[in-house]
Amino acid sequence: MGRVVLVTGVSRDLGGRFARIAAADPSVDRVVGVDMVPPRGDMGDVSFIRADIRNPVITKVIAKEDVDTVVHMSVVATPGRSGGRTSMKELNVIGTMQLLAACQKAPGLRHLVVKSSTAVYGSSSRDPAMFTEAMEPKRHPKSGFAKDAAEVEGYVRGFARRRPDVSVSMLRAANTIGPTISSPLTQYLRLPVIPTVLGFDARMQLLHETDLLEALRHATIAGVHGTFNIAGDGVLMLSQITRRLGRPTIPMPSIAVSQVGTAIRRARIADFSSEQFDFLAYGRGVDTTRMREVLGFTPDYDTEAAFEDFRRAVGPGLVSSRRVASVETTAGHPGNGAVNGIPRGSRG
Amino acid sequence: MADAEIIPLGTRGRPGRGSGSSRPSAAARNLAGRANPRGTTATPAIPATEPTTEPPLAGPRLPTQQRAPQRKQHPTRPDHTDASHPAPPTGPPTTSGTTTRDRAPAAGRIPFGDFLGAFSTAAREVFGEGWEPRLAEFLAFLRRRVSGDYQVDEFGFDQEVTDRFFLAAVRPLAEKWFRVEARGVENIPTSGGALVVANHSGTVPLDGLVTGYTINAHTGRHLRPLGADLVFSLPVVSEMARKSGATLACNEDAERLLGNGELVGVWPEGFKGVGKPYSERYKLQRFGRGGFVSAAIRTGVPVVPCSVVGAEEIYPLVGNIPSLARLIGVPYIPITPFFPLLGPLGLVPLPSKWLIEFGEPIRTDSYDEGAADDPMLVFNLTDQVRETIQQTLYTLLMRRRSVFY
Numbered sequence: 204m205g206r207v208v209l210v211t212g213v214s215r216d217l218g219g220r221f222a223r224i225a226a227a228d229p230s231v232d233r234v235v236g237v238d239m240v241p242p243r244g245d246m247g248d249v250s251f252i253r254a255d256i257r258n259p260v261i262t263k264v265i266a267k268e269d270v271d272t273v274v275h276m277s278v279v280a281t282p283g284r285s286g287g288r289t290s291m292k293e294l295n296v297i298g299t300m301q302l303l304a305a306c307q308k309a310p311g312l313r314h315l316v317v318k319s320s321t322a323v324y325g326s327s328s329r330d331p332a333m334f335t336e337a338m339e340p341k342r343h344p345k346s347g348f349a350k351d352a353a354e355v356e357g358y359v360r361g362f363a364r365r366r367p368d369v370s371v372s373m374l375r376a377a378n379t380i381g382p383t384i385s386s387p388l389t390q391y392l393r394l395p396v397i398p399t400v401l402g403f404d405a406r407m408q409l410l411h412e413t414d415l416l417e418a419l420r421h422a423t424i425a426g427v428h429g430t431f432n433i434a435g436d437g438v439l440m441l442s443q444i445t446r447r448l449g450r451p452t453i454p455m456p457s458i459a460v461s462q463v464g465t466a467i468r469r470a471r472i473a474d475f476s477s478e479q480f481d482f483l484a485y486g487r488g489v490d491t492t493r494m495r496e497v498l499g500f501t502p503d504y505d506t507e508a509a510f511e512d513f514r515r516a517v518g519p520g521l522v523s524s525r526r527v528a529s530v531e532t533t534a535g536h537p538g539n540g541a542v543n544g545i546p547r548g549s550r551g
Numbered sequence: 552m553a554d555a556e557i558i559p560l561g562t563r564g565r566p567g568r569g570s571g572s573s574r575p576s577a578a579a580r581n582l583a584g585r586a587n588p589r590g591t592t593a594t595p596a597i598p599a600t601e602p603t604t605e606p607p608l609a610g611p612r613l614p615t616q617q618r619a620p621q622r623k624q625h626p627t628r629p630d631h632t633d634a635s636h637p638a639p640p641t642g643p644p645t646t647s648g649t650t651t652r653d654r655a656p657a658a659g660r661i662p663f664g665d666f667l668g669a670f671s672t673a674a675r676e677v678f679g680e681g682w683e684p685r686l687a688e689f690l691a692f693l694r695r696r697v698s699g700d701y702q703v704d705e706f707g708f709d710q711e712v713t714d715r716f717f718l719a720a721v722r723p724l725a726e727k728w729f730r731v732e733a734r735g736v737e738n739i740p741t742s743g744g745a746l747v748v749a750n751h752s753g754t755v756p757l758d759g760l761v762t763g764y765t766i767n768a769h770t771g772r773h774l775r776p777l778g779a780d781l782v783f784s785l786p787v788v789s790e791m792a793r794k795s796g797a798t799l800a801c802n803e804d805a806e807r808l809l810g811n812g813e814l815v816g817v818w819p820e821g822f823k824g825v826g827k828p829y830s831e832r833y834k835l836q837r838f839g840r841g842g843f844v845s846a847a848i849r850t851g852v853p854v855v856p857c858s859v860v861g862a863e864e865i866y867p868l869v870g871n872i873p874s875l876a877r878l879i880g881v882p883y884i885p886i887t888p889f890f891p892l893l894g895p896l897g898l899v900p901l902p903s904k905w906l907i908e909f910g911e912p913i914r915t916d917s918y919d920e921g922a923a924d925d926p927m928l929v930f931n932l933t934d935q936v937r938e939t940i941q942q943t944l945y946t947l948l949m950r951r952r953s954v955f956y
Contacts, residue, residue: 457786485783
């Protein structure tokens with residue numbers, strides 16, 4: 204018997220891509236995509252149902268379609284695109300509550316997969332270097348996406364207690380990066396000049412977008428109960444990231460960073476909300492032992508390779524390696540440069 | 552980092568662009584002098600090889616210039632044996648297609664030759680004999696830093712910058728200023744995880760840096776210090792601490808580092824030790840909650856007691872401004888005999904003589920899994936480590952003849 208998978212948030216890029224991947228999987232019979240607006244582009248074998256997960260109508264969809272697996276992907280991080288912080292919070296928290304209420308009433312449900320985020324660990328100076336799934340955040344996120352994600356996780360844990368027959372996989376994805384994905388972090392890294400927090404250098408652990416989709420597919424098929432950090436191996440420092448991108452940085456005191464961040468958000472250049480500035484100062488690392496050993500998933504890209512893929516898509520910045528090389532040839536390369544007394548430009 | 556591309560620099564003493572051919576290129580010949588357009592002149596050659604052919608050489612520079620040609624025959628350049636560079640500086644070049652002999656420098660021309668001579672002499676002074684590969688290596692290092700092409704571990708430890716910058720900066724402090732004398736270095740395990748437990752003193756925690764340097768100098772291993780919360784909330788300090796291998800003093804990080812087989816340094820007295828008044832010098836403070844011992848038991852690594860004598864005297868703490876400290880949010884505001892009286896000059900540490908002794912490792916691998924949760928055992932082990940360090944401190948103090956030598 205094949206499986207029937209319901210995917211929420213399919214009109215967004217990652218949701219749509221995941222729905223197509225799930226539909227292509229041989230063990231999946233049918234994929235039902237749900238969202239408020241129809242997805243753009245070809246959805247392949249995915250049947251789309253226009254429904255708002257904040258509305259009890261979702262109960263009927265689950266019952267009518269005989270859904271046995273629900274993949275919840277509509278916890279969004281960007282207030283701008285979902286119409287402001289208020290509606291973002293409503294979509295994230297109320298939407299999840301309604302969806303879980305519907306799931307609780309669905310007797311045929313076997314698996315629930317929730318895409319959460321490592322943002323639930325927060326970011327502070329008192330963090331351990333690597334968070335395992337069992338650790339609590341040292342400073343609970345007080346606003347924005349991180350708080351939403353923490354609340355969503357709370358409701359999902361409540362659901363798991365009430366329906367012990369359903370295996371619940373909660374995937375805490377690290378900051379996702381890749382050539383096509385648009386997230387607060389990728390928008391930030393695409394700025395021509397990158398503002399950073401003076402005197403701090405964040406450790407960042409990244410996850411490639413294809414690894415995120417593959418992890419979700421794996422969790423959907425395997426149905427392993429538990430919470431898992433999903434991230435690539437290794438960390439990159441923010442300074443390393445900006446240098447590899449070849450983008451100049453403006454270090455500014457932490458008070459000024461939030462001002463500048465607000466200005467950038469108002470100007471709609473990057474959708475970076477205030478709770479993410481702590482992340483720019485302290486960063487975050489997560490332990491992925493459980494992902495490998497319990498979930499049985501291994502990402503293809505480590506942090507460095509994922510970032511490298513992103514960098515190729517972004518293109519060279521102001522301080523590209525080619526320019527560094529040419530400066531070196533001009534000034535510091537005594538083999539054929541000005542150091543030998545021959546001005547540059549006189550070369551045959 | 553290992554296979555940095557080393558580009559051979561310079562022309563190996565030949566005039567021209569360093570193409571290796573005996574005749575410089577047309578462009579180089581054209582550039583070299585319009586006084587003799589038929590090609591017998593050359594670019595300003597490295598004047599160090601023919602100092603007498605350069606009329607504009609000033610008198611005072613002559614000695615350095617004459618020293619240079621003799622160094623040119625150093626064995627690091629085995630291919631440099633052709634007759635164009637005879638040992639006596641007076642000999643004119645014979646086989647080279649171009650010479651600088653009859654080149655009369657036009658008035659007002661930029662003396663590139665002079666600059667280059669000064670540059671190569673200066674480079675030799677700074678980098679020593681093999682300055683060309685060293686300079687190339689340094690440039691490669693610089694390029695890696697600018698382009699971000701280096702590795703950090705999951706704690707943010709940047710080995711390259713630690714070796715090249717932090718350890719190099721502490722070296723003169725430890726060796727010339729404090730004249731550190733290390734004993735019992737053989738007690739530090741050469742491989743595998745170990746926990747170095749040391750006393751903390753000196754108002755400014757320089758003892759951590761110097762201990763880390765001493766261990767690196769003797770064993771080649773990097774000490775991974777566990778730092779207080781405050782370290783990681785201060786700008787700049789937190790960045791440097793992470794890069795030099797420190798991480799937050801919490802059980803999770805300690806066990807993780809020890810489990811990875813690292814050498815972890817911990818100062819259980821914390822701010823109670825660093826900020827204690829001078830009158831209480833060499834009296835160990837309370838050793839926290841013994842978290843370091845349970846971390847060592849859980850990972851089964853040995854505990855190496857480390858006693859540092861000399862750090863107490865670098866900034867003798869005679870006073871404190873607790874109200875101001877509370878206002879700023881730091882544990883103490885130090886008053887020493889020279890700070891803040893002498894201003895920035897008071898920040899110079901007194902040059903006390905340091906003795907660092909590493910005691911015999913205390914093994915923890917004989918305890919079973921649950922031992923870390925046995926408070927009595929943890930307290931006993933903590934006391935044992937504390938007593939060992941305290942007794943060693945007394946012994947070292949008896950042996951020390953004076954604070955400063």
